[in-house]
Amino acid sequence: DGGITQSPKYLFRKEGQNVTLSCEQNLNHDAMYWYRQDPGQGLRLIYYSQIVNDFQKGDIAEGYSVSREKKESFPLTVTSAQKNPTAFYLCASSPLGTSGTETQYFGPGTRLLVL
Amino acid sequence: GESVGLHLPTLSVQEGDNSIINCAYSNSASDYFIWYKQESGKGPQFIIDIRSNMDKRQGQRVTVLLNKTVKHLSLQIAATQPGDSAVYFCAESNAGNNRKLIWGLGTSLAVNP
Numbered sequence: 001d002g003g004i005t006q007s008p009k010y011l012f013r014k015e016g017q018n019v020t021l022s023c024e025q026n027l028n029h030d031a032m033y034w035y036r037q038d039p040g041q042g043l044r045l046i047y048y049s050q051i052v053n054d055f056q057k058g059d060i061a062e063g064y065s066v067s068r069e070k071k072e073s074f075p076l077t078v079t080s081a082q083k084n085p086t087a088f089y090l091c092a093s094s095p096l097g098t099s100g101t102e103t104q105y106f107g108p109g110t111r112l113l114v115l
Numbered sequence: 116g117e118s119v120g121l122h123l124p125t126l127s128v129q130e131g132d133n134s135i136i137n138c139a140y141s142n143s144a145s146d147y148f149i150w151y152k153q154e155s156g157k158g159p160q161f162i163i164d165i166r167s168n169m170d171k172r173q174g175q176r177v178t179v180l181l182n183k184t185v186k187h188l189s190l191q192i193a194a195t196q197p198g199d200s201a202v203y204f205c206a207e208s209n210a211g212n213n214r215k216l217i218w219g220l221g222t223s224l225a226v227n228p
Contacts, residue, residue, distance in 0.1 A: 004158075031214065042204060042218040043159070050214075058215070090158050094214070103149065104216065106158035 003027045004107035006091050011112045013078065013085060021076045021110045023091035030096040032074035033104060036060060037088040046089075049074055050096060078112060086114050127225045134192040136222045138205035143186060145207040149216070150179060150190045154201045162190070162203075192224075200226045 003026040013019045025032065031050045035043040045058030049068040063082025068074055074093075078085045088111050092104040128134050140148070146167040151159035165172045165179045165188075172179050178191040188205050202223050206216040 006158075042220045043216075044218075045215060048215070092158075096214075102214070103161055103164060105161065106151075109156070109158045111156075 004091060004093055004105060006089075006107040006110050008110060009108070011110055012115050013112060014115050016080045018077055018079050019112070021078070021089055021091075021112070023074045023076065023107060024072055025074075025091075025093040025107075026072060027093055027105065028071070028095075029093035029105075030071070031094045031102075031104075032068070033092040033094075034058075034064070034066065034074070034076045035090040035092065037090060037109075043090065046076065085112055087112060124220065125223045125225065127227060128195050130195060130197060130226055130228050132195055134190075134195045134199070134224060136190045136192075136203050136205075136224065138188040138190075138219050138222075140186050140188060140205070140207045140217075140219075142207060142209060142217070143183075144209045144211060145217075146210065147208045148179070148181060148188050149206050149208075150177075150188075151204045151206065152199075152201045153204065153221070159204060195224075195226050197226045197228060200224055 005024050007022045033048040034046040037043050044060050046064050047066040049055035055068050065077045088109050090109045091107045094102040094104040149164040150162040152162050153159040163174045163179050165181050170181050176193045180189045202221045204221045205219045208216050
């Protein structure tokens with residue numbers, strides 16, 4: 001899991017509630033990413049950020065929001081607008097190199113369950 | 116044992132055999148490819164990557180082969196061990212997609228003792 005931490009490991013959400021998932025990295029990476037993984041499926045990109053105070057929508061951004069106030073931190077909020085939030089959420093980070101795509105390193109994940 | 120990631124999502128091999136996990140990619144402009152291993156309940160772990168200016172790259176017990184002509188990528192694991200049991204994902208990217216990785220669906224590898 002390198003220097004990427006995610007908390008909590010499990011999170012329960014009540015209907016209509018917003019919840020925030022934490023992601024912190026001490027790898028001095030510029031880029032950070034949030035993915036959603038459903039059972040037996042691949043990873044789908046929610047949001048990503050390549051620099052502080054800037055982020056872009058991924059493929060499934062609806063119902064989610066992010067912030068990037070610090071290089072080390074990229075929290076994800078699952079809003080009440082996300083009608084099917086139960087999933088495994090993965091945070092990743094990577095350096096930004098001159099050769100193109102750089103390897104992404106992942107945290108241990110947060111499993112979100114709806115009560 | 117050998118599999119095609121999208122059509123045979125489960126590969127079962129005997130301990131000590133070599134494993135081959137295959138992946139077909141779609142974008143001929145993709146110039147970076149990467150393999151990850153994901154154990155149950157954990158985040159994906161980087162295994163090996165390869166850029167399009169190469170057709171083979173070797174790591175410790177793993178080899179990645181890239182065939183750009185048919186847009187095919189494979190991961191070979193030598194002397195497969197029980198600890199290799201996991202889901203293996205391939206991902207592709209190109210400089211034009213803002214460094215986003217496009218992920219395959221994954222192949223589950225089961226190692227029988």
